[in-house]
Amino acid sequence: MTRVAMLDDVAAERLALADELEELTEEQWATPSLCAGWTVRDVAAHLTLSTRTTVPRFAWAAVKARGDVDRAFADEARERARRFSHAELVGQLREMARVDRRLRLSGPLDPLNDLLVHRQDIAIPLGHVVDAPVERVAPCLPFIWSAPFVGAAKRFAGVRLVATDCGWTEGAGPEVRGPSSGMLLALNGRRAGLDRLDGPGLDLVRGRH
Known part of the structure; x- marks a missing residue:
């Protein structure tokens, strides 16, 4: 079931x-x-x-x-x-x-x-603000990273992702960091999520969204 x-x-x-x-x-x-x-x-x-x-x-x-x-x-x-x-x-x-x-x-x-x-x-x-609890967002980060049809791992290849509010990390390379809510948006292919992230690897991934 x-x-x-x-x-x-x-x-x-x-x-x-x-x-x-x-x-x-x-x-x-x-x-x-x-x-x-x-x-x-x-x-x-x-x-x-x-x-x-x-x-x-x-x-x-x-x-x-x-x-x-x-x-x-x-x-x-x-x-x-x-x-x-x-x-x-x-x-x-x-x-x-x-x-x-x-x-x-x-x-x-x-x-x-x-x-x-x-x-x-x-x-x-x-123009509304929606703040989901971190404990809801955090489990979705590794789930969507490995989801076969989303392509998150491909878009973020060559960088290290760091969710600053829950400790989730993935990948290797120049860092892209930010809150888990922005990270989840970006992993799901939303460019708006990148606006909540920063780090030396951000320019690399912007061209892939």
Whole structure:
């Protein structure tokens, strides 16, 4: 059976996001997120799929997207964003807060990592500040570093990463350091995460994002 790691933290993140989304205006829901081509609404809709998508359903979405997994995720999110109102999406996040289920193709920490990163994808363009507890972020750093389809190790090859608030380190070379929240964004391919980091290796990795 599939299970969600750190379910209490996942639930807290889902409920906090629902509270934040509930306060947004129509204009803010339509704001472009940090995910290229995705609005805040699309990201919110994507996060409601975590406990609802099955392997056959996602396989069919990938077929329709001609094997492009990123496009499949985007198509699913946009279709859901069209089907449901803002209030319905917020309600779905609350209903699924403690649902202990994930897509079988994903890892146990994928739901938490997605929430931590996508909350920032929404908050940063809106000028909002979201500070996740370090103890939630820290376990996701080694998880996403070794995730096969994220490419973090390739983008940060040749530098030493140091998360200054939790002690996580990885790699060798000139140092790139900063808070774990910025590090997690950067590992997930968000250039905005690099703005929270510094060190002699930063210029090297900026060209890879």
